[in-house]
Amino acid sequence: MTTPLHASPVSTDDIVQALTAIVGPQACLTQAPDLKPFVTDYRGLYVGQAAAVVLPNSTQQVSQVMAWCHAHGVVVVPQGGNTSLMGGAVPEAQASSPAVVLNLRRMNQVLAVDTVNDTLTLQAGVTLNAARSAAEDAGRLFPLRIGSEGSCQIGGNISTNAGGTAVLRYGNMRDLVLGVEAVLPDGRIYSGLRGLRKDNTGYDLKQLFIGSEGTLGIVTAAVLKLMPQPTASSVALAAVASPAAAVALLGEAKKTAGQAVTAFELISGPALDLVLGYLGNVKSPFEARHDWMVLIELTSGASAEGLDATLMQVLEAGLDSGLVLDATLAQSGADAQTFWRIREEISDAQTRTGGSIKCDVSVPLSRIAAFIDEATAAVLALEPQTRMIVYGHMGDGNVHFNPLRPADRPAKDYLAAFYEPISRQVDSLAHAAGGSISAEHGVGVAKRDDLSHYKSDVELALMWQIKNALDPQGLLNPGKVLPAPVAAPVVA
Numbered sequence: 323m324t325t326p327l328h329a330s331p332v333s334t335d336d337i338v339q340a341l342t343a344i345v346g347p348q349a350c351l352t353q354a355p356d357l358k359p360f361v362t363d364y365r366g367l368y369v370g371q372a373a374a375v376v377l378p379n380s381t382q383q384v385s386q387v388m389a390w391c392h393a394h395g396v397v398v399v400p401q402g403g404n405t406s407l408m409g410g411a412v413p414e415a416q417a418s419s420p421a422v423v424l425n426l427r428r429m430n431q432v433l434a435v436d437t438v439n440d441t442l443t444l445q446a447g448v449t450l451n452a453a454r455s456a457a458e459d460a461g462r463l464f465p466l467r468i469g470s471e472g473s474c475q476i477g478g479n480i481s482t483n484a485g486g487t488a489v490l491r492y493g494n495m496r497d498l499v500l501g502v503e504a505v506l507p508d509g510r511i512y513s514g515l516r517g518l519r520k521d522n523t524g525y526d527l528k529q530l531f532i533g534s535e536g537t538l539g540i541v542t543a544a545v546l547k548l549m550p551q552p553t554a555s556s557v558a559l560a561a562v563a564s565p566a567a568a569v570a571l572l573g574e575a576k577k578t579a580g581q582a583v584t585a586f587e588l589i590s591g592p593a594l595d596l597v598l599g600y601l602g603n604v605k606s607p608f609e610a611r612h613d614w615m616v617l618i619e620l621t622s623g624a625s626a627e628g629l630d631a632t633l634m635q636v637l638e639a640g641l642d643s644g645l646v647l648d649a650t651l652a653q654s655g656a657d658a659q660t661f662w663r664i665r666e667e668i669s670d671a672q673t674r675t676g677g678s679i680k681c682d683v684s685v686p687l688s689r690i691a692a693f694i695d696e697a698t699a700a701v702l703a704l705e706p707q708t709r710m711i712v713y714g715h716m717g718d719g720n721v722h723f724n725p726l727r728p729a730d731r732p733a734k735d736y737l738a739a740f741y742e743p744i745s746r747q748v749d750s751l752a753h754a755a756g757g758s759i760s761a762e763h764g765v766g767v768a769k770r771d772d773l774s775h776y777k778s779d780v781e782l783a784l785m786w787q788i789k790n791a792l793d794p795q796g797l798l799n800p801g802k803v804l805p806a807p808v809a810a811p812v813v814a
């Protein structure tokens with residue numbers, strides 16, 4: 323197993339001339355100011371180098387670009403909305419040869435909405451927001467729901483196996499994709515745009531392109547599942563004494579409301595303080611300050627009244643048993659929107675503050691409370707003034723355990739001192755609890771080297787074998803996901 327080289331013998335001029343001939347001069351950017359937004363990642367932490375950015379408008383153009391780059395040993399970095407938090411969609415900083423960013427935003431057509439087969443067929447450059455709207459206009463639901471839905475694109479959602487706030491009910495992107503069209507590193511087109519729920523004819527090849535972060539192929543179109551549109555939803559915020567109480571409350575909610583439990587999001591006291599300060603015009607949902615709260619959402623085809631009554635039943639039982647310390651049920655759509663804003667704006671509040679150490683971990687539900695307690699103790703032992711921003715999708719075992727710099731500590735200083743020790747501690751505790759060091763944000767560059775500590779030799783070898791089989795020159799999105807392979811152990 324070797325690390326394929328991808329030094330390219332062609333010049334930037336050769337690249338620009340060849341790719342302009344394929345996509346046209348307007349869709350081949352070369353000037354530094356034009357390149358900047360495409361080579362700078364969402365958080366501004368990674369800035370790469372590119373010879374050009376191409377914006378193809380068809381699968382054929384993507385195929386021709388890939389075929390030319392493959393024939394000439396030119397690196398290609400596929401990119402959708404460039405909302406990756408792990409540096410997965412921008413070229414490497416120290417590229418050994420010029421790279422081309424291939425951005426899919428011009429491939430933004432919804433191709434078919436089929437309400438008999440309940441499928442949505444679209445090009446990869448359609449934003450998540452546009453996909454959800456197309457479903458809604460047809461009286462259906464496309465359930466993937468993440469904060470960046472206005473700019474993230476379906477192709478990127480697929481290649482990172484995106485999660486978000488409705489995974490508890492509907493699963494990850496992997497569970498929502500029925501068919502994929504992808505261009506392979508050598509330019510061949512894999513055409514798998516089928517909408518069958520059952521197809522057992524050999525390897526399920528679409529799965530290669532879901533979650534592989536553009537390292538095995540470029541997703542150019544997809545067939546997605548459509549769900550029935552819920553006719554009612556009920557949302558509440560409940561203050562709880564601890565993560566353990568939150569887990570117990572989730573159990574009660576599932577017992578009482580079953581499938582209707584759509585979202586169960588944990589929010590720590592410091593996270594609430596941060597987001598209320600950031601929003602400025604939203605008051606705290608509770609009189610008293612609490613260390614923990616959860617947002618619970620029920621949706622179903624039943625009547626709104628029925629659903630509110632069910633959620634009230636869960637909350638009242640929780641208040642009686644002591645699991646719930648206080649609760650507020652949304653009385654209107656506006657209330658529900660405010661509750662969701664409190665949850666969804668935590669991410670931007672962290673970005674605005676700076677100095678956030680993002681640990682997007684998943685842990686078995688039975689161990690998540692102990693993990694949060696242990697990891698909190700470990701972080702505060704390192705820096706007692708750290709703000710414990712802990713929030714997210716507890717319902718599916720995924721929390722964003724994002725320690726944040728003390729208010730009086732500059733971000734750069736805090737990250738320089740604590741990024742390594744804190745993320746290593748948190749990741750190792752999550753791993754020890756049988757969890758994952760990246761639940762939904764993927765690996766990209768940020769978590770790539772950590773994989774060598776948390777994946778077995780066999781897993782890493784298998785991933786490299788697949789990578790080398792499809793991309794032997796290592797041209798597609800190099801430096802992402804897979805840690806450099808270690809030399810095979812010499813058998814004595």
Ligand code: S2G
Binds near residue numbers: 486680682722724
């Ligand atoms: C969320 C957003 C990214 C982050 O809010 O659910 O996935 O950790 C996160 O800020």
Ligand code: ZN
Binds near residue numbers: 486714715722
């Ligand atoms: Zn999340």
